[in-house]
Amino acid sequence: MTVHQTQPANIPQSSRLIARVNVSDLTVDRFFQEYKKHGIPVVLTGIFQPDTDWNLDYLSRLLGDQEFVLRYYGKARYQQDKRQWTSIGSGVAPQTKPFSEYADLLQSGEAHEQDIYLAKCPIHNTPLIETEAIEDYKAAMDQIGFTQPASTMNLWVGPGGHVESLHYDVMDGTLVQLHGSKRVVLFPRSQLSNLYPFPFYVHLWHGLRLRSWFSQVYPDRPDYEAFPKLKSAMQHRIEVILNPGEVLYIPAGWWHEISALGDEMVCSINRFWRVYPTPRAVFFWGRGRGYLGSVCAVPHTIGSLIAALFRPDRKQRIRQILQML
Numbered sequence: 001m002t003v004h005q006t007q008p009a010n011i012p013q014s015s016r017l018i019a020r021v022n023v024s025d026l027t028v029d030r031f032f033q034e035y036k037k038h039g040i041p042v043v044l045t046g047i048f049q050p051d052t053d054w055n056l057d058y059l060s061r062l063l064g065d066q067e068f069v070l071r072y073y074g075k076a077r078y079q080q081d082k083r084q085w086t087s088i089g090s091g092v093a094p095q096t097k098p099f100s101e102y103a104d105l106l107q108s109g110e111a112h113e114q115d116i117y118l119a120k121c122p123i124h125n126t127p128l129i130e131t132e133a134i135e136d137y138k139a140a141m142d143q144i145g146f147t148q149p150a151s152t153m154n155l156w157v158g159p160g161g162h163v164e165s166l167h168y169d170v171m172d173g174t175l176v177q178l179h180g181s182k183r184v185v186l187f188p189r190s191q192l193s194n195l196y197p198f199p200f201y202v203h204l205w206h207g208l209r210l211r212s213w214f215s216q217v218y219p220d221r222p223d224y225e226a227f228p229k230l231k232s233a234m235q236h237r238i239e240v241i242l243n244p245g246e247v248l249y250i251p252a253g254w255w256h257e258i259s260a261l262g263d264e265m266v267c268s269i270n271r272f273w274r275v276y277p278t279p280r281a282v283f284f285w286g287r288g289r290g291y292l293g294s295v296c297a298v299p300h301t302i303g304s305l306i307a308a309l310f311r312p313d314r315k316q317r318i319r320q321i322l323q324m325l
Helices: 028-036 056-063 075-079 099-108 110-114 132-143 200-206 230-234 285-308 314-323
Strands: 020-022 042-045 067-072 094-098 116-122 154-159 163-167 172-179 182-187 238-242 247-250 255-260 265-273
Touching: 056 099, 067 099, 094 099, 099 110, 099 116, 099 154, 110 116, 110 154, 132 172, 172 182, 182 247, 200 285, 285 314
Parallel strands: 020 042
Antiparallel strands: 042 247, 067 094, 067 116, 116 154, 154 265, 163 255, 172 247, 172 265, 182 238, 182 255
């Protein structure tokens, strides 16, 4: 069993490492007892064929002119105080384009310059769902007891250097790396208050453009004066490099910030799963505050949907709003 761990200079690190385990060494019971029961992250290996590689040529051949929602982040946002942000994650300004056009943006460098990201796009209506890689992934998940998905499988494609900011999810997740590598910074769910999530009531005036399950801090540029409790959280910081063909199990409530490494296109898929055992979901305040935020977002979201009905591009706009959910 091997581990990888890297961190920027002068950043505290936990002594705890993320294990790498070949899926052939796991059974449903062993995975449950060692990782799932208490919600312990682990990197799974040995799932895919050695030649599995979802590079840009491969994706372009299978996806062609099929349309996807792109997020236009812009490089400048990462120099701003997050407390000044008015959008985050799925709430970032979207545009819908054929994959072939996005491939051109990646090849020209424009996607890198403007930080344009194809994120959280379901693959169930694409040829990708019928590939050998997906069959291998589903078989491995079934082997270790993931039998109750809480979402579809989603595609994530973007330029090296892109960062998905620090946040947590209320469901268990698996992140599957299929081209390029990603650095994942993790904090246990016990650090919720020390990582300064956006308050749930921001959804009242921002709807789902802002997310109460995202952190207001930069884990690589800690500001202890503005966020004094962050110093305590940094003692629990863990890092792992996710390489092609590897799958990271991210238990519900674990904070994670994901950075695409290198200069080329990086590709992943992810899926969320029902949390089991159930007490791990029930006894977690982060889940409750996430639902409170979603409830607060309802009036704003309904208003946005009504406004979209009167736009000439209403079909595209409604699809973009629904993708935020």
